[in-house]
Amino acid sequence: MTEKKGLGEVLTAAPSDELRLPPGESELDAFMPSRRMTVNLGPSHPAMHGVTRAVVELEGEIIREMKLDIGFLHRGFEKSCENVTWTQCFPYTDRLNYVSSIMNNVGFALAVEKLCKLDVPERAKYLRVITSELHRICDHLTLVGAMGMELGAMTVFLYAVEARDIIWDRLSELCGARLTSNYARVGGVARDAPEGWVAKTAKTLDRVTGYVDEIDGLLARNRIFIDRTRGTGVVPREDAIELGFTGPCLRASGEPYDLRKAAPYLVYDRVDFDIPVGTNGDNFDRYLMRVEEMRQADRIIRQCFEQMEPGEIAVQDFRYVLPPKPLVYGTIEGLMAHFKIIMEGIQVPAGEAYSYTEAANGELGFYVVSDGGGRPYKLGLRAPGWPMLAALPFMTKDSLLSDLIPTFDSINMIGGEVEQ
């Protein structure tokens, strides 16, 4: 066989006597001269959801090298937040992971509350957990649906989107928007659940569970799906840790680390749920993690429904929370508090803190620095999908180009959060 040369170098066709087959080998084993080819994938490519550009160095159909080029969706999240009040950051956080916006709201609210040393009322905690877990189901449904669709199972996508939509219907009854919920606030949540919402949501969850079972039935024993996902995009446990994986991708590699158990926040220490852990760290395991987490999220929500009691949904401290409208229009103190919060922003004590929550794709961290004023001095975002996307060249090295698709799906790269 002709020796392989450096990048992009054209290999000349082997002389005819070299092409003569050794005895006992079929024609199919004959060496076919090929050269490395640089192919540009994206930024807008039907199989790459989101706008990520990958320059791949191909040898036949095998990826030898990959360089990622990101930033097409960069909107200057941190810079924007540094120039608005703390409360005005919430709509920006909606647009990070736009499939599960409430988790970002909650993550940011917890970060500011950590600096303010605020403890939110019980009901607000439960509402935060319920909505977060509902959005976790949405996020995983999106991943599973998109993964199925890109591997040729369109039906799965339709079921997943239907299930996601009925959850969004419930969430829009709660916060008025399907996608950009803007639900959490510093010190609590924006609105209480309307009457009958709990029972209605429980019914919706029954339907969603049915859809999830159906999706799982369509995929988990599907020959094509298994062939394309099992053993592809493998990340061993040690590599996953060193590369900074968190969330389902880390757990699929066999490391049972979940912030909801390791550092419980809100009411996660009061509900009973399991953490699925994979063994192989391949795309199939990452898919299984998602399906199981949806079922666990369902369990968490139902327990929260039982434990939740009526009460306040925000702290009654008008330095942090807008006073109710009768107070604003009826008393001078209420009006002043309202004016101060709107015009100057919440006065967060000077200091710095790193707060982290378990979002759908892993650790969602906010590094907040306050100079004591009404605006964040620095708001650092640790996007959950970031290390996974950074590791994509490692995950797809020396694998088939077609394996890139399930791998890219299973890390669930969301442009909004990774590219900020």
Next chain:
Amino acid sequence: MSKVVIDALVERFPDAVYDAYVGVGGDDCAFVKKERIAEVCRFLKSDPGMLFDMAPYITAVDYLGQEPRFEVVYNLLSLKTNRRIRLRVKVPEQDAIVPSVTSVWRGADWFERYCFDMYGIRFSDHPDMRRLLMYDEFVGHPLRKDYPLKGRQPLVQEREVKDIYRGPGPATRD
């Protein structure tokens, strides 16, 4: 919580780790001298009593008006002991080069590129010190506090495209 870690660290590196404190919410924090950060991180990762095997988040802050101006913040996590620690490194503007920790945790790669992209802090021994989110032709570092909020930068110079169907190249090409 992990006072043990900070104490051990100060004891091991008395001349590199200083001003250890307990931050808001009980986080353990310490300042580390810039030149020694890679060494301290390597110790934190490999020492059997520490085992900080992951660096979940590395970022930078611009304290404009203070001296030294920049700060690089390392949030570290040990999965085995479930401890967290935050190391802060002061970086002066004139000498904004920090030893890279990519050789300790491979996952630090993009975080350091991000710091370079947004704050202009360079990391020595980094394998691929390029911009991450902005394009190469971009002028300035957007997250610096003195970077203007309003204004436009010219788009990257367009290449001449003669034939829209064939892309760049001489129009006479057949």
